Amino acid sequence: MKSPVDPLKVAQFENMRATLTLQAAIKEANRCLLCYDAPCSADCPAGTDPGKFIRQLKFYNYKGAARTIRNNNILGNVCAHICPVEKLCEKACSIKALEDPINIGGLQGFAIEYASQAGIEAMDRSKKTSGKIAVVGGGPAGIGCASALAKLDYDVCIFERSQEAGGVPRWNIPEFRLPAEALAHDIENLLSQGVEFRYNTDVQSEEAVTKLLEDGYEAIFISTGLSRAFALDLLDGYTNSIDYITFLHKAKFDRESLDLKNKNVAVIGGGSVAIDSAVSAKACGAAKVYLISLEHLSELPADIEEIKLARLMNIIFKSGSQITGLTAENKRISRLQGIEIAWKEAGKFSPENARPIAGTEFSMLADLVIQAIGTRPGLEIKHFAKGLKTQGKGTITVNDRFETSIPGIFAGGDVVNGGATVVQAVGEGKNAAESIDNYLSMRRNK
Amino acid sequence: MKNKANLNIDFCGVHFENPFCLSSSPVGNHAEMCARAFEAGWGGIVYKTLNLEDSFKIVMPSPRLSAYHYHDKRFVGLQNAEQISDRPIKDNIRDIAWLKKNYPKKVLISSIMGFCENDWAVLAKMSEDAGADMLELNFSCPQMAHKNAGHKVGQDFHAVAAFTEVVKRASRLPVMAKMTPNITDIIPVALAAKDGGADAISAINTIRAITDIDISNYTPLPNIHGHSSPTGFSGPAVKPVAMRFVSELYNSKSLSLPISAIGGIETWIDALHFLLLGATNLQVTTGILRYGYRIVEDMIEGLSDFMIDRNISSLNEIIGLAAQKIVDPSDFESRYQVVSQIDQSKCIGCGQCYISCHDGANQAIVLDPESRKASVDEERCVGCLLCKHVCPVWDCISFKEVDTAKVKHAAIF
DSSP states (O other): OOOOOOHHHHHTTSOSSOOOOHHHHHHHHHHOOOOSSOHHHHTOTTOOOHHHHHHHHHTTOHHHHHHHHHHHOTTHHHHHHHOOGGGTTTTTOGGGGTSSOOOHHHHHHHHHHHHHTTOOOOOOOOSOOOEEEEEEOOSHHHHHHHHHHHHTTEEEEEEOSSSSSOSHHHHTSOTTTSOHHHHHHHHHHHHHTTOEEETTOOOOSHHHHHHHHHTTOOEEEEOOOOOEEOOOGGGTTOTTEEEHHHHHHHHHHOHHHHOOTTOEEEEEOOSHHHHHHHHHHHHTTOSEEEEEESSOGGGOSSOHHHHHHHHHTTOEEEESEEEEEEEEETTEEEEEEEEEEEESSTTOOSGGGEEEOTTOOEEEEOSEEEEOSOEEOOGGGGGSSTTOOEETTTEEOOOTTOBOSSTTEEEOTHHHHSSOOHHHHHHHHHHHHHHHHHHHHHHHHO | OOOOOOOOEEETTEEESSSEEEOSSGGGSSHHHHHHHHHHTOSEEEEEEEOOTTTOOOOOOSSOEEEEEETTEEEEEEEEOOOSOOSOHHHHHHHHHHHHHHOTTSEEEEEEOOSSHHHHHHHHHHHHHHTOSEEEEEOOOTTOSSTTSTHHHHTOHHHHHHHHHHHHHHOOSOEEEEOOSSSSOSHHHHHHHHHTTOSEEEEOOOEEEOOEEETTTTEEESOBTTBOOOEEEESGGGHHHHHHHHHHHHHOTTTOOOEEEESSOOSHHHHHHHHHTTOSEEEESHHHHHHOTTHHHHHHHHHHHHHHHTTOOOGGGTTTTTGGGOOOGGGSOTTOEEEEEEOTTTOOOOOHHHHHHHHHSOSOEEEOTTTOOEEEOTTTOOOOOHHHHHOSSTTTEEEEEEOGGGOOOSOOO
16 A cells, blocks of 8 residues: 655655655565465566565565566656556555555665665676667657667667657656656666667658668667647637646646646546646646546546545546536636536446536636646657558557567557556566567577 | 452462562662552562672673564564662662562562572571562573673572572571573472472573674674673563473472463463463563553453453462473374365465475465465375464464374375
C-alpha cells in the first residue's frame, strides 16, 4: 500500500510522498512473505522483479536491490513514484489475504535512494559491439528499448525531438508525483550504459529514415508517443480552452503564465491525465476545480490512488455528466452548462450511449477549460516511411514481435498501444529489444 | 463481576500473594523503585545484590547494555555488563528496612554476594536484621569485574557448598542459591548448594553472550571504550534455555528443592510455562526493563483467568505437570507417525511451506501453480512439521496421525 500523500507538498509541486526511512523500509520488507512464485514479479509489465529486490532488502543487500531494479527496469526510479501499483504488482500480493499489501513502490524508491547515497555506480557495459540501432523518441519505450539493447552490447543512439530525455515523465507528469531528480537519476544510469542521445533531432520523415539506414543503423525502433489531443467540437475555437498536454507542460514549466490564482477551472475527462490536470490546477491556486466525466465515479479510468489524491485536494467531481453548452464572449468561455447522464446500455462508455437525465441540469463558472479526453500519435507518423501501416486513431500496426510493416523497423510504447503506463512502455521497449536482437541475429546467420 | 483465582504460593515457608517477583537487578535498585513495584502488584522483590564496598569497590562500565534484534523485531534479547549494587551498604540496608516496614505483606528477598566467607556472613546477618524474608545467594553474575566472584564461584562446587553453609550458619532465613547457566550440567552445582544447606534454587542467571558487533569498527557491543566482553544475556531469547534448566532441576530426584524460575518471562503464558516445568516462584527483569512494572497486571489477570477457566484452585495443582512429560529422546514412541495437513481454505498461496520443505525437508509439498494452493504428498511427508512453523497463517497447517506401516521413515531420493 502506498505511503500517504502530503497535500501541502502537492500544493507546492514538491514530491508528495516522502521516501521511506531505513527503519520504515526494514519493517515493510519484513512484512513480505517472500512468496515462492512472487505474483508481484509476475504482474510487472517491465519485469522489475519486486519479489527479488524485496528479498534483497530484507537481507540488508541494499545495493543489490538497487541493481536488480535498474537492470530490470531502467526507469525504476520513475516507476517507484508513478506506477499504479494497486493495479499491477500489489494486486496479487499474497499478504492481502491477511493484511495490507506490501508498499512495493515505497520499497523500490527506498532501495534506489539508499544505494545512490554512496554515488550511482556505472552499469556494466562490455567493450564489444553487436551493431548500431537507432531509437526514435526518447520517452519510456525508447529508453527501455535502448537500455535493453545496450545490455546486449548494441551501440544505441536515441533521436529525441526535444532538448531533453524522458518523454511524458519529463514534460507532462507533475512534480508532486514525479520529482525531476528521479528521472535524472534513471537517465544517468542509461547514459552509463553508453547509450547516446541526439537532442533537437526530428527524424520523422522518409529522408531522415533513409539517412539513418545509410549511416549504418541496422534497425530502427519508433517510440514517438502521442502528441495530438482529442477535442470536443463544442469547445473548439475558444481562447481559454486548452488540451491537457499543453496545460500540464505549462503547469510544470511556465506556471505564472496560467494565472490561475482564485480562478475556476473545468477539466473534461476521467483518466489519469485529467486528474493530474485538475490537481495541478488546484496547486496553481485555482479556487474551484471541476472534474467532468461521462463515467460515473466507480467507472473512472483513473487509478484509485489518483482519485484519492483528487479528493484530498478538494477537486469537485461531476462524474456521470456531460457538457451541453457554454456561455462565451469574444471567444472566451465564462460558463459551462451540463447535465447528468445514465447509460442506455451498460458497460459502453461513449457519448452516443449517454442518456441525459431531465432535471439534473447544472452550470458552473469557468475561467479555464482543460480537455483531457485522449490523445493519438502525431500526423507526421504517416510520413515516417513509405508503407508504414497504421490503424484506428493513427497508432502504428505491429505484430507480437513489435515489427512494423517495414522490415527492420520496430515500434512500441504509446505510439503503438494508444496510451498506457510508463512501466508498460518500458516493458514493450525491453521486449522489442529482444525481437530486434533476434531479427538481426537471424539476418546475420542467413 | 470478575472472579479472581487464588495465586498464593508458599515458597520455603514464606507466603507470597502471587509468585511474581522482581529478580535481582536494576529494577530493584532502591526503595522508591521497589515501592512502586509493590504498588503495581508484584508479590515479591529480590533486591539488587548487596555488596560490601570495603571489600570491593563496584564501578559500572559504560555503556553497559546491548540488545539483540531480529530484523524488525526489537529487543528479542538483552546483553548487560551491569555489576552488583554500587550503592553504599548502609543505604541499601536502610531501604530494605523501610520497605519491610511499609509493605509488611510483600516479600523481600535480599540478594547477596561476598568475596570471602566473612563477607557472606556479614551480608546475611545485616539482611536478616533489616527484616528481609529470604536470602538469595548470587553465585552466578557472569560479568563481575572481580576474578573470584559471580559465575566463577557458581562453577566451583566446593565454593558453592562452603559459602551456602557460611550463610546458613550466619542467619536463620531461608536461602536460595542462584545458578549460572554457563555450565554443562546444572545439577551438580545445585546439589552442592543443597549440601551447604540451601532451601531453594533459583535459575537461571544470564547467559554469557555476544549480541552484536559494530561492523564499522569491528568492535563487539557494548563498546566500552574500544573493548567488550561476553556478558549476561537475558530476555525472550533465553527463555527456551531457561525452561530446559528449570525442568532439569525439577526432575532431579536427588535435588528435590523448590525452584524460583528466571529467564524471559513477560506474559502469563511465559509464567505458566515455568510453573508447568516445576517452578513455584517466578522472577522477572528484562520484561520490566522493556515494558515497566505494569506488566504484572496482565500476568496476574491472565493467569487468574486461566485458573478459573480450567477450574484450578491452587497453583500447586499445576506445578511440574509438563516436566513430568519430559523423557530422554531414546524413550520416544517410535511407532507414532504424523503427516502435515494443509487447510486449503486458509492457504494464501505464498509457497513458504513449499520452499522450506523443498530445500530443508523431504520435498513433500505440492504447489499448484494455477490455484496457488499448497498440499501435502503424504507418501513423502515425514511429519517434521517444518511447513507448519513457516506458514504465515497460524492455523492453516496441522497434522494427523497415520498408520506407521505405510510410512517411509527415511528420506526418499
